[in-house]
Amino acid sequence: MRNTQAVQLLSELSHTGRRAETFPPADVPTRSLNEMIPADFLAAQPPQLPELTEPDVVRHYVNLSTLNMSVDTHFYPLGSCTMKYNPKRHERLAKLPGIIDVHPYQSPANMQGLLAILYETQEMLAEIAGLPAVSMQPAAGAQGELTALLVASAYFRDKGEHRTKVVFPASAHGTNPASAAIAGFDCIQLPATANGFIDLDALRKAVDKNTAVFMVTNPNTLGLFEPDIAAAAQILHDAGGLVYIDGANMNAIMGITRPGDFGGDMMHYNVHKTFTGPHGAGGPGSGPIGVRDFLKDYLPGPIITKTTAAEGAVTYDLTTPVKSIGRVRTHFGNVGILLRGYFYLRTLGAQGVRDAAEQAILNANYLKAILAPVLNVPMGKYCLHEFVASASDVLKSRGISAMEIAKRLLDFGFHAPTVYFPLVVPEALMMEPTETESKETLDAFAAAVQMILEEDPEFLKLAPHTLPISRPSDVQAARQPVLKWTPCLRD
Amino acid sequence: MAYLFRTPQQQTEMLQTIGVPSIDELLTQIPAGLQHCGLLNLPPALTEIELEQHVRKLAADSVGAATRTCFLGGGAYDHFIPSVVDEITGRGEFYTAYTPYQAEASQGSLQAFFEYQSLICELTGLDVSNASLYEGGSAISEAVTMAMRSTDRRGNVVLCGGVHPEAVQVVKTHVLHLDTDVRVAPLVNGVTDHAALAKLVDDQTAAIVVQDPNVLGALEDVAAVSALAHQHGALCIVAFDPLSLGVLKRPGDRGADIAVAEGQSLGIPLQFGGPYLGVLACRNEFVRKLPGRLIGQTVDRNGKRCFVLNLQAREQHIRREKATSNICTNQGLMALRATVYLASMGPQGLREVAELCCQKAHYAAEKLTAVPGLKLLSTAPFLKEFALTSDKPAAHWQAKAEAAGFDIGPCLNRLPAIAGMSAADRDRAFLVAVTECRTKDDIDRLAAALSC
Ligand SMILES: Cc1ncc(COP(=O)(O)O)c(C=O)c1O
Numbered sequence: 001m002r003n004t005q006a007v008q009l010l011s012e013l014s015h016t017g018r019r020a021e022t023f024p025p026a027d028v029p030t031r032s033l034n035e036m037i038p039a040d041f042l043a044a045q046p047p048q049l050p051e052l053t054e055p056d057v058v059r060h061y062v063n064l065s066t067l068n069m070s071v072d073t074h075f076y077p078l079g080s081c082t083m084k085y086n087p088k089r090h091e092r093l094a095k096l097p098g099i100i101d102v103h104p105y106q107s108p109a110n111m112q113g114l115l116a117i118l119y120e121t122q123e124m125l126a127e128i129a130g131l132p133a134v135s136m137q138p139a140a141g142a143q144g145e146l147t148a149l150l151v152a153s154a155y156f157r158d159k160g161e162h163r164t165k166v167v168f169p170a171s172a173h174g175t176n177p178a179s180a181a182i183a184g185f186d187c188i189q190l191p192a193t194a195n196g197f198i199d200l201d202a203l204r205k206a207v208d209k210n211t212a213v214f215m216v217t218n219p220n221t222l223g224l225f226e227p228d229i230a231a232a233a234q235i236l237h238d239a240g241g242l243v244y245i246d247g248a249n250m251n252a253i254m255g256i257t258r259p260g261d262f263g264g265d266m267m268h269y270n271v272h273k274t275f276t277g278p279h280g281a282g283g284p285g286s287g288p289i290g291v292r293d294f295l296k297d298y299l300p301g302p303i304i305t306k307t308t309a310a311e312g313a314v315t316y317d318l319t320t321p322v323k324s325i326g327r328v329r330t331h332f333g334n335v336g337i338l339l340r341g342y343f344y345l346r347t348l349g350a351q352g353v354r355d356a357a358e359q360a361i362l363n364a365n366y367l368k369a370i371l372a373p374v375l376n377v378p379m380g381k382y383c384l385h386e387f388v389a390s391a392s393d394v395l396k397s398r399g400i401s402a403m404e405i406a407k408r409l410l411d412f413g414f415h416a417p418t419v420y421f422p423l424v425v426p427e428a429l430m431m432e433p434t435e436t437e438s439k440e441t442l443d444a445f446a447a448a449v450q451m452i453l454e455e456d457p458e459f460l461k462l463a464p465h466t467l468p469i470s471r472p473s474d475v476q477a478a479r480q481p482v483l484k485w486t487p488c489l490r491d
Numbered sequence: 492m493a494y495l496f497r498t499p500q501q502q503t504e505m506l507q508t509i510g511v512p513s514i515d516e517l518l519t520q521i522p523a524g525l526q527h528c529g530l531l532n533l534p535p536a537l538t539e540i541e542l543e544q545h546v547r548k549l550a551a552d553s554v555g556a557a558t559r560t561c562f563l564g565g566g567a568y569d570h571f572i573p574s575v576v577d578e579i580t581g582r583g584e585f586y587t588a589y590t591p592y593q594a595e596a597s598q599g600s601l602q603a604f605f606e607y608q609s610l611i612c613e614l615t616g617l618d619v620s621n622a623s624l625y626e627g628g629s630a631i632s633e634a635v636t637m638a639m640r641s642t643d644r645r646g647n648v649v650l651c652g653g654v655h656p657e658a659v660q661v662v663k664t665h666v667l668h669l670d671t672d673v674r675v676a677p678l679v680n681g682v683t684d685h686a687a688l689a690k691l692v693d694d695q696t697a698a699i700v701v702q703d704p705n706v707l708g709a710l711e712d713v714a715a716v717s718a719l720a721h722q723h724g725a726l727c728i729v730a731f732d733p734l735s736l737g738v739l740k741r742p743g744d745r746g747a748d749i750a751v752a753e754g755q756s757l758g759i760p761l762q763f764g765g766p767y768l769g770v771l772a773c774r775n776e777f778v779r780k781l782p783g784r785l786i787g788q789t790v791d792r793n794g795k796r797c798f799v800l801n802l803q804a805r806e807q808h809i810r811r812e813k814a815t816s817n818i819c820t821n822q823g824l825m826a827l828r829a830t831v832y833l834a835s836m837g838p839q840g841l842r843e844v845a846e847l848c849c850q851k852a853h854y855a856a857e858k859l860t861a862v863p864g865l866k867l868l869s870t871a872p873f874l875k876e877f878a879l880t881s882d883k884p885a886a887h888w889q890a891k892a893e894a895a896g897f898d899i900g901p902c903l904n905r906l907p908a909i910a911g912m913s914a915a916d917r918d919r920a921f922l923v924a925v926t927e928c929r930t931k932d933d934i935d936r937l938a939a940a941l942s943c
Contacts (some may be wrong), residue, residue, distance in 0.1 A: 007796070009604050010834055020835040023843045028854035028930040033738060033846065036853050037872045041710050046838040046845075047614045057575055058835045061603065066585035072583030078592075085494050089667035090541050093546045094762075099554030103563045104764035105901035107893060110559070113552030114763060118532070122610045124868075127531050139625035139765065140820035142807070153668055178807035178817035180637075184668045187812040255531050256518060262525045272820060281600035282590040282784070282823030283623070284766030293542050300664070318805045326664035328629035330566060330657040330753070331764025343546070347493050349536025358514045359495050365517055366505040380516050382509070407595065416593050421808070438496040439505060462792065467595045467791050469791040476799045477789035481778070483619050484609035485788075 007067075007468070011485045013060060014050035020057055040087035048487060067468050068281070068416045075441050077283030077367075079386045079418035079430025080173070080221060080437035082251045082273035084360075087347065089275065090340040099339065104331045108317055115316035118335070119304040121342040125288055128250070128353070129267055130260025133296030135303055136288040136333040141248055142175040143328060144268025147214070150264065150325045151244050151291060151298040152213050158298075158323065163241070169198055171221045171422040176246060185212060192424055196222045196379040198232050207239045216260070217246035219253065221422040221430070222379045223364065223386035233263020242266060242295075250274040251434070252361060252385035255354030259290070267290045271334075275341035286337035299325040302332060307337050329369055358384040359435035363442060370446040374453050378425060386424045386432035389417075399457040402427040405449065407471070408463035412448035493536075556761060560933050562892075562899045563926025564708065564876040565906065566627060566655050567764065568756050570734065570844070571928050572832070576758040579831045586824055590784075594799045600823065601798035605786040607830040614736055614833070615750040616743025617772040621783040624769025624818060628658035629754025631700060631730055632665040633782045633816055634749045634771060638698035638726040639671070641780050641817070646695025647828065648671035651683040651703025651716065652910035654730060655753075660907050662700075666935075669695075677911025681709045681869025681878060683716065684911065692723050698749075702730035704738075708852075708876030708922065709869050710739070717746025720736050733757050733770065733829075737845025747790035749773040758832030759825055767824040779805060782816030844927050849876035852925040852932065858938040859923065865941065868920050876924040878903070885921040888941055890897040897933075899923050 033042060045206040052060075076083035094100065102111050122134045140142035149166065156163045167188045177187045182254065188206050193199045198216065207214070214236045218224045226232065233243045245264035251274045271277045272285035278287075293298065301320025308314050318332070348356060361384050368377055369386045375389040391402040406416035406429065407444035418430035433442060452460065464470050511517055518526070537545060553562075561569040564706065570912065580586060584599060591597030591604075604622045611620035624630045635648050648666065650659055652675055661672050683701065692699060699720040717727040729747035731739075734756045735800040744749035754768030755761075773781060787801025807814040852875045859879060860866055865888070868878035881888070885902035892899045903905035903917040905910065912920075925934070 007602070009602070009609070011609065019837045019839055020575065021837075021840045023840070023847055023927060026850040028851050028934070031848050031853065033849065036849055037710065037738070037874065041739055041872065043736070043738060043744075046737050046842040047616075049610060049613055049743065049833055049836065049838045049841060051837040051839075052834055054835065057831060058578065060834075061579040061831060063581065063598040064602055065579075065582045066534050066599065067602070068584045068588045069593075069596040070584045071587035073587075074596075076589065078589055081589050087494065087585075089542060091581065093543065096547065096550040097557040098553035098555060100760045100762050101557040101569075102553055102763040103556055103561055103569065103761045103898065104567050105563050105565050105905060106559075106561075106898050107889075110893075110898075111553040111555070111763070112547035115765055116552070117546070117549055119700075124533055127533060127807070130527075139629070139822075140818070142819045143625060143629070143818040146817055150664065150668070173819075174807035174809070174811050174814070175817050175819050177812035178810075178814040180666070181814075182817050215895030221862050227520070227522065229526060230522070253521070255527065257521050257527055261527060270820075278586045278824075279589045279820075280586050280822075280824030281588040281597070281827065282604075283821040284625075284823070284825055285820035286766075287820075307928055327628065327657055327660040328664055329626050329661060329765075330655060331626070331767070334765040335763040336760075336766050343542060346537050346542055346545070347539075348532060350530035350533040352493055352536050353531065353533065355495065358518075359497055361517050362497075362502065362505055362509075362514055363799075365509045365511075369509045380520075382511070382520060384520065386515075399598040399810075406593070410593065410596050415596055415658065418592075436494045439501045464595050468598055469595055469793075469794040469795055469797040470863060472797045472799045473595045473789045473791070474799055474801075478789040481785075481801055482788035483778070483785055483801065484605070484612045487613070 009485050010074060013056055016051055018051045018053050020052055020198040028184060028387060041423055042335040044337040045441040064183045074415050075445055076415040077097060077417050077431045077433050078415060079432040080248060082432060082434060084276060084434040085436035086276050086278040092342045093343055094336055094339050097329045106188055112316055114290060115304055117342055119306050119316050121338050122304055122385035123347050126290055129290035130255050130258030131260050131267060132293050133299060134288055134290045135299040136338055137300045138201060138287035138289060139334050140285035141268050141270040141287040142179055144289045145179035146183055147180055147268040147328045148244055148289045149213060151295055153183060154325045155295055156212060163210050165211045167211055171424045172215060172217060172248060172428065173221065176215045196424055198226050198228055200228055200231055203232055203235055207235055207241060209239060211239055211241040211246050213242045215244040215246060216248060219249045219384045223383040224380045224386050225384055229262045229314035248273060249385060252357055254357050256357055271337050271341040276344045277340040284334050284337055287335040297321045298325050300325055300328050356435045363433040363435060363437055367431060367442045371449060377465055386430060389429045390425050391427035391429060395452055400453060400460055402429050404460040404463060405429060405452055408452045408460050409448060411466045414445050414448060428478050484490050515753060560897045562897060562923050562925060564922045565901045566753055567761055568924055568926050569761065569928055570756050570926045572758045573835045574833055576828050576831045578822055585827060589669060598797060601786055603827050603830055605788060605798045607826045608786060610830060610833045611770055611772050614733060615772045616741035617750055618775040619778050620772040620783050621785055623822040624771055624783055625822060626769045628661040630751040630771050631658045632662045634728045634751045635662055635666060635698055637749060637780050637782060639775050642697045642726060644695055644697040645669060645671050645749060647674055648697050649674045649691045649699045651676050651701040652678040653701045653707060653711060654700055655706045655857060656907035656909050675910040678909065679911060680871060681707045682711055682871045685715055688874035689719055692719055694723060695828050696723055696725040698726040698728050700728040704732060704735060707869060707878040708873045709871035710873060713745040733794050733884040734845055737841040739848060754829050757829035759828050766822055766825055768822050768829055780815055781805060783818050783821055847927040848925060851929055855923060855925045855934045858934055862938055862941045876922055878920050878922050880920040884918050889921060891941055892937060897937045897940060
């Protein structure tokens with residue numbers, strides 16, 4: 001039985017005079033506000049927020065939470081997002097005093113333990129990347145991309161070169177071109193080979209002395225390792241350009257191969273994907289970047305340095321690299337998410353990191369194999385951590401689109417795969433099971449897909465049938481945007 | 492083996508189904524020459540009990556606001572966080588969900604973010620709020636680029652000197668390479684020098700940014716800044732402190748076209764600077780220039796009210812290099828914290844917090860300026876934070892306070908340069924922030940510690 005109160009808005013639940021939080025009276029001698037602040041600055045009344053009791057707030061949001069699918073409750077094979085299990089030990093540890101209550105401007109002497117953790121995180125990220133210098137400022141992958149591109153800009157400017165172009169394959173994630181444009185570069189999109197890989201000829205043609213950076217996701221967004229990545233990197237390096245590895249898919253390769261080993265000069269991590277910082281219904285993330293030695297002086301600060309005194313005492317400090325591009329955000333970084341990455345990597349160790357990648361690959365290939373009889377995967381005999389199936393055939397034969405499969409899966413208790421991305425596969429269904437799912441779950445998922453493909457296409461067009469809502473109208477949402485509630489009723 | 496399901500037998504079955512003899516066979520896609528030999532050089536794996544002990548030991552080597560008495564400010568504050576905020580955001584259904592791309596499977600998040608947007612509109616007095624940005628500094632820089640697109644001016648942007656100097660750096664990092672001139676108006680008496688500001692603004696100015704309360708805690712004449720901006724066809728961007736709006740006029744009522752904030756004070760823990768919350772709201776006419784996600788109300792096929800990601804044609808996954816921003820992952824869970832916080836406060840709670848901060852800060856200012864040698868840096872009105880100065884280095888006072896278990900600051904020389912203040916001025920000045928959590932006793936003891 002669904003609780004209908006959940007879907008009322010806070011504004012509709014509000015009653016004048018109710019409240020959840022109360023405060024003690026001031027324990028200092030008080031004055032009238034007017035004496036402290038000129039009347040000109042003062043509002044006649046506080047903002048008209050809804051008025052609710054604590055039980056109102058709790059019941060509302062707990063009920064709302066049950067309208068979500070999540071990793072804790074459902075298989076969530078959303079490709080490119082690495083929806084792996086988020087360990088509960090991280091949550092408790094991240095809330096310890098000495099971690100959660102550290103103010104960004106308190107004395108570094110009083111946060112040596114936290115700085116030690118962050119320093120070690122920085123070192124582990126460098127090791128996994130095969131790139132020696134790391135900045136943990138960026139708040140998410142996209143900000144990491146932008147930061148690295150600004151680093152590249154500063155590097156070329158320093159060398160007296162004015163390079164204007166950023167090149168990327170058609171399968172690139174939208175943030176790649178968006179970041180390049182914001183960093184002031186012209187965007188050059190390359191066609192892929194018939195197999196979905198980097199087209200070396202096209203790359204050679206596109207790259208010249210004006211090319212600053214080649215941005216490439218590897219493994220790519222088809223879940224395939226770029227076989228010519230080293231040759232592609234060589235083309236860039238011969239032309240004096242840099243190679244940027246979008247590390248969104250690091251879950252496939254961590255511990256197996258490293259961006260620094262296959263030609264990358266810079267990369268970002270998505271700690272919220274690969275290293276389990278939970279996704280938080282859209283964020284926060286953390287997008288640290290790793291770069292080669294010759295770029296490290298341009299990194300945004302602060303980064304953490306460690307000094308060991310003669311008698312062995314260790315001190316951690318916050319420093320800004322000499323030619324830093326400057327800050328990309330206020331304060332250090334999304335520390336709360338970096339910490340979860342640290343807890344995760346300390347739990348796994350080197351073998352665990354490699355095992356996780358291998359099992360992610362095993363699970364993806366298994367799912368691909370058991371879906372093969374019913375869904376075509378156009379690119380790649382085997383995949384890495386994810387694969388992109390296409391519903392083109394079933395659309396032609398039975399009139400069932402990728403979207404219909406995705407929506408109907410929800411009825412079976414599975415979150416939908418990523419649909420219609422990457423753009424290079426028609427009717428794309430991008431599936432990333434991750435390593436933290438069992439064979440039983442994958443079997444059940446494949447069985448559901450199989451059943452769906454035998455269902456009446458007309459029935460599928462109306463799916464999902466069992467969720468709180470079905471097929472919201474995007475057209476209506478866009479035509480007359482309603483982006484906030486009508487103000488609270490006052491009684 | 493952490494979090495894996497494999498059993499040797501299942502692995503064999505799975506490999507058979509795939510049709511390969513081993514996992515290594517699947518790895519042959521990665522050229523052998525590029526594979527890493529052996530294991531990475533990472534510290535050894537820890538079980539949960541070992542990890543807990545290890546981390547507790549390190550955590551004990553840090554002491555934060557829960558142990559010490561925190562009068563630190565500069566954009567991050569030790570405000571009280573109602574327990575309901577942690578309870579709700581600690582629910583796995585929220586924190587282990589992805590971005591709500593599949594509306595049917597994400598109504599919980601979508602409705603919560605719609606409520607967030609509505610609350611921010613109410614708070615700011617503006618028409619539209621997005622569903623969050625990274626933090627306060629990049630929110631200012633997004634607002635600046637948004638203003639450049641909206642006015643079609645790329646010549647310059649003018650920042651008041653009271654904008655947090657780290658945020659000034661963020662703006663510079665983001666727009667300097669576009670050949671946009673970033674002009675910073677100096678402070679005089681701790682607030683914007685309006686005569687100097689007027690000289691920096693011209694018909695190529697995309698926006699003026701004013702922060703209120705400013706980085707020194709002083710209140711700014713936002714209406715005058717807005718009038719100046721509008722006189723030159725520029726936009727007025729106001730960076731505000733959400734909690735201050737319990738007593739201060741809203742940015743939208745003081746002429747803001749775009750309002751941005753560091754949302755940390757809305758129920759988000761200090762955690763050494765992040766994750767925090769970037770708030771951005773604007774007037775209706777700029778909605779299609781907004782960066783980041785927007786949630787809209789609509790109906791489903793049965794006519795039932797529901798919520799979806801809306802106006803996505805602004806965003807990177809649709810528009811790619813023409814997007815209004817590159818942001819993808821935002822700060823969803825922090826927006827949820829702010830939502831639950833504001834829902835718990837209501838108008839009266841918000842007013843009480845702001846008043847408590849104000850009363851306590853004014854009491855603290857009185858007590859601390861009674862300490863021989865210390866005086867207020869500015870005579871401008873303030874709310875919860877103020878700057879003190881003396882003829883001694885700020886570090887002198889900070890060390891005294893620290894020795895007695897109090898954290899004050901930051902010293903202004905810990906921050907990047909502030910326009911209108913010399914290095915010597917900054918060496919001598921420090922901030923004191925007083926939240927509702929500080930007691931009269933805390934303040935009296937701090938004053939006593941600085942007096943001896
Ligand atoms: C391939 C790829 N690159 C970049 C990004 C952007 O990362 P973030 O969302 O952390 O900004 C994503 C995430 O969605 C991605 O899948």
